[in-house]
Amino acid sequence: MAMTNIAANETAPTSIAAFRKEVFGAREPGLAYDGRLGELTVLWLKTLLLSLLTLGFYRFWGRTRIRKYLWSRASLDGDRFEYDGTGGELFRRFLVAVVVLTPLFFLPLALQLFGAPLVLVEITKALQGLFIAFLALVGYYAGRRYRLSRTVWRSIRGGLGGSAALYAAKTILAIVLTVVTLGIYMPWQRVTLWRYEADHMRAGDASFAFEGRGRDLLGAWLTALAVLALAVAAIGGLAAAAGLFDPQRREALRDAATMPVLIALIVAVITLTPLVWGLLLVRFNAKFLSYMASRTRLEGVRFAARIGTWRLLRLQLGNLLVLAVTAGLGWPFVGHRMLKFWCTQLAVSGVESLAYLTQETPPPKSGAEGLAQLLGESGFA
Amino acid sequence: MTPRFEGFFADGRRARRERVEIRLGADALRLEGAAAGPLSWPYERVIVLEDEGWSGATRLAFGEARLVVEDSRFRAALAAAAPRFRPRGHARNLARVLGLAALSAALAASLWWGAPLAASLAAAAFPAAAEARLGAAVLAEIPGRRCENPQGQAALDHLTARLLAGRTPPFAVHVGVLDRRQVNAFAVPGGEIRLFDGLLQSAASADEVAGVLAHELSHALKHHPTRHLVRALGTSLLFDLMLGNGGALRQAGEVGLALAYSRELEREADDGALALLAGAGIPSAAFAGFFERVQAEHAAGPGVPSWLRTHPATEERIGHIRAAATEGGTPALSVEEWAALRGICVTP
Numbered sequence: 001m002a003m004t005n006i007a008a009n010e011t012a013p014t015s016i017a018a019f020r021k022e023v024f025g026a027r028e029p030g031l032a033y034d035g036r037l038g039e040l041t042v043l044w045l046k047t048l049l050l051s052l053l054t055l056g057f058y059r060f061w062g063r064t065r066i067r068k069y070l071w072s073r074a075s076l077d078g079d080r081f082e083y084d085g086t087g088g089e090l091f092r093r094f095l096v097a098v099v100v101l102t103p104l105f106f107l108p109l110a111l112q113l114f115g116a117p118l119v120l121v122e123i124t125k126a127l128q129g130l131f132i133a134f135l136a137l138v139g140y141y142a143g144r145r146y147r148l149s150r151t152v153w154r155s156i157r158g159g160l161g162g163s164a165a166l167y168a169a170k171t172i173l174a175i176v177l178t179v180v181t182l183g184i185y186m187p188w189q190r191v192t193l194w195r196y197e198a199d200h201m202r203a204g205d206a207s208f209a210f211e212g213r214g215r216d217l218l219g220a221w222l223t224a225l226a227v228l229a230l231a232v233a234a235i236g237g238l239a240a241a242a243g244l245f246d247p248q249r250r251e252a253l254r255d256a257a258t259m260p261v262l263i264a265l266i267v268a269v270i271t272l273t274p275l276v277w278g279l280l281l282v283r284f285n286a287k288f289l290s291y292m293a294s295r296t297r298l299e300g301v302r303f304a305a306r307i308g309t310w311r312l313l314r315l316q317l318g319n320l321l322v323l324a325v326t327a328g329l330g331w332p333f334v335g336h337r338m339l340k341f342w343c344t345q346l347a348v349s350g351v352e353s354l355a356y357l358t359q360e361t362p363p364p365k366s367g368a369e370g371l372a373q374l375l376g377e378s379g380f381a
Numbered sequence: 382m383t384p385r386f387e388g389f390f391a392d393g394r395r396a397r398r399e400r401v402e403i404r405l406g407a408d409a410l411r412l413e414g415a416a417a418g419p420l421s422w423p424y425e426r427v428i429v430l431e432d433e434g435w436s437g438a439t440r441l442a443f444g445e446a447r448l449v450v451e452d453s454r455f456r457a458a459l460a461a462a463a464p465r466f467r468p469r470g471h472a473r474n475l476a477r478v479l480g481l482a483a484l485s486a487a488l489a490a491s492l493w494w495g496a497p498l499a500a501s502l503a504a505a506a507f508p509a510a511a512e513a514r515l516g517a518a519v520l521a522e523i524p525g526r527r528c529e530n531p532q533g534q535a536a537l538d539h540l541t542a543r544l545l546a547g548r549t550p551p552f553a554v555h556v557g558v559l560d561r562r563q564v565n566a567f568a569v570p571g572g573e574i575r576l577f578d579g580l581l582q583s584a585a586s587a588d589e590v591a592g593v594l595a596h597e598l599s600h601a602l603k604h605h606p607t608r609h610l611v612r613a614l615g616t617s618l619l620f621d622l623m624l625g626n627g628g629a630l631r632q633a634g635e636v637g638l639a640l641a642y643s644r645e646l647e648r649e650a651d652d653g654a655l656a657l658l659a660g661a662g663i664p665s666a667a668f669a670g671f672f673e674r675v676q677a678e679h680a681a682g683p684g685v686p687s688w689l690r691t692h693p694a695t696e697e698r699i700g701h702i703r704a705a706a707t708e709g710g711t712p713a714l715s716v717e718e719w720a721a722l723r724g725i726c727v728t729p
Contacts, residue, residue, distance in 0.1 A: 043433055050481075053482045054485040055485040055489055057484075057485055066433075068431065068432055068433050069432060069433035072432035072433070079449070080432075082442075084442070113507075113515060115511075152447070154396040155391035155392060155393040155396070155445055155446055155447040156393075156395075157445070203396075354396050355395070355397050357395065357396035358394060358395050358396075359393065359396075
């Protein structure tokens with residue numbers, strides 16, 4: 001089966017669509033996205049206004065409408081996706097989350113006021129932080145589950161099995177391991193967590209699968225770590241040369257011409273390191289995402305992506321800019337950009353085998369992502 | 382002759398699209414050409430998928446099955462065949478939005494009026510020990526060395542006792558001076574009150590200090606600090622919940638509510654202060670004079686004196702105090718005591 005290679009063209013959507021129509025005829029064999037910024041902006045403004053008017057109550061319905069728009073603009077093999085969640089579902093679960101979380105927030109304060117020993121209060125505060133982080137992760141996974149179970153394509157519904165609590169625990173453990181190994185564990189962390197999610201993702205009766213290993217990404221990650229270590233060593237070395245740790249040397253160097261040079265070098269390294277390291281991080285992420293796509297499959301369907309560092313950097317910086325400019329309210333535009341990105345970058349092959357996807361029993365609709373909402377995850381993830 | 386359309390059908394069991402012919406019957410859609418045979422979809426169980434702003438293909442759902450019709454005339458034909466598919470009128474949409482807006486307005490109003498009540502109730506329910514702990518926690522946040530000069534403190538305690546004569550406060554009242562140059566004074570939950578040295582230095586007479594102290598004592602005796610804190614905690618949480626990620630909106634709302642709360646409480650504290658001063662036989666004209674002087678300084682230049690920021694002075698308040706001002710009575714402190722108080726932050 002020939003791999004459908006979608007050129008990562010950076011021109012406007014209309015010309016990509018035209019190009020595709022030319023090559024593939026009316027039906028696009030891969031992923032396509034034809035959302036328009038103009039339409040999205042109008043919808044966003046409408047829902048924003050209504051949310052303001054109703055002091056925020058409307059935002060669940062607004063979020064649902066925007067998701068319906070974004071989902072319906074994405075298509076696979078000519079058939080559009082569908083989002084059939086409702087604002088009411090989001091609202092109800094939100095209320096539940098509020099009831100559960102409010103006592104939690106007040107617990108340390110209440111303890112303090114009623115004279116509990118200080119030690120207990122401090123322990124509670126620390127545990128509270130950990131517990132909230134845990135709940136945020138649970139909310140994240142539950143949110144994915146909700147959105148997947150409300151995604152329909154060609155009448156087949158998506159789904160996510162597994163346990164959100166287990167995922168949260170795995171994530172926390174993985175982060176601890178990464179810290180303990182001074183960062184070396186990172187590739188395994190990313191791979192392990194994605195594997196859990198992908199292995200539990202479903203489309204109808206078919207399951208996704210991920211066949212990747214952390215080891216394969218170690219190269220890119222070690223490059224980034226090595227640069228960081230080098231930078232730290234360089235700063236240390238330069239500082240020692242400048243006599244930071246040795247007052248006598250400092251005195252001796254005081255009038256020499258080398259001191260300002262050393263200082264300038266230290267400053268240069270300190271300013272350049274975050275930039276270089278940032279780039280290497282993005283490079284690692286780009287490699288990880290490409291790897292993630294290429295090793296994930298759904299029965300006979302295979303995916304591939306070759307995401308470049310600069311492309312990913314532009315995407316992430318752009319998203320940050322959008323969120324900054326709109327004070328976080330512009331998440332629909334981030335969603336739009338992400339969809340556009342993935343629909344152009346992700347190549348899908350074996351689409352014909354999708355015809356054999358079955359859904360013997362209508363899958364259960366899981367509860368909505370109340371926790372994720374309350375703990376600050378805005379919309380698209 | 383019922384209109385016929387072409388569409389793509391997926392049965393909800395397999396991811397296959399089949400071309401079908403669609404007829405709009407009297408009370409159901411009839412699909413022909415599917416592998417499963419002819420299908421009938423009664424209109425009342427058919428859902429049109431609203432994809433937001435899309436004018437083109439129509440997508441329908443019937444249970445888990447789906448139908449897509451590319452022909453843009455289908456939507457109109459569907460609406461003609463069954464009234465339930467008519468696009469919802471603008472009037473109805475507007476009505477829903479207005480209804481929701483009215484509901485939110487009602488909720489906001491009840492919060493505005495109800496929150497102070499709830500806060501006072503909550504504060505009243507606070508056991509004294511808890512209030513004292515809360516006060517200690519707040520006090521710990523305020524920087525400034527406590528001034529310890531014994532003569533100054535004695536003068537201050539004498540004044541406090543005089544103002545509180547005949548009243549039994551629900552907690553132990555302690556007044557102290559902090560070594561800060563700002564013109565400020567405040568009461569924390571429980572009976573702790575602090576004056577800044579700046580206030581003592583800029584006051585024209587002991588009677589002015591007595592006025593401010595009486596005002597702060599009133600706040601403390603009426604549990605205002607606790608109410609204020611409970612209210613601030615409560616509304617910020619409430620706003621957080623209502624607006625979710627609208628951080629900026631929340632802060633604006635918070636400040637608005639907090640300010641309104643203070644004005645109401647300020648008025649109560651003013652009345653209480655006047656009562657305390659009268660009970661102690663101290664003239665309250667100086668209190669009004671302090672207000673006016675501080676107000677004038679505030680209007681004259683930038684750098685709002687701190688006391689005004691937390692105790693907003695309106696013309697109405699000043700007028701009220703001025704009207705009730707008395708001239709007669711004994712001075713708040715003797716000349717020696719006043720000198721001692723002014724020097725409270727000078728280490729002997």
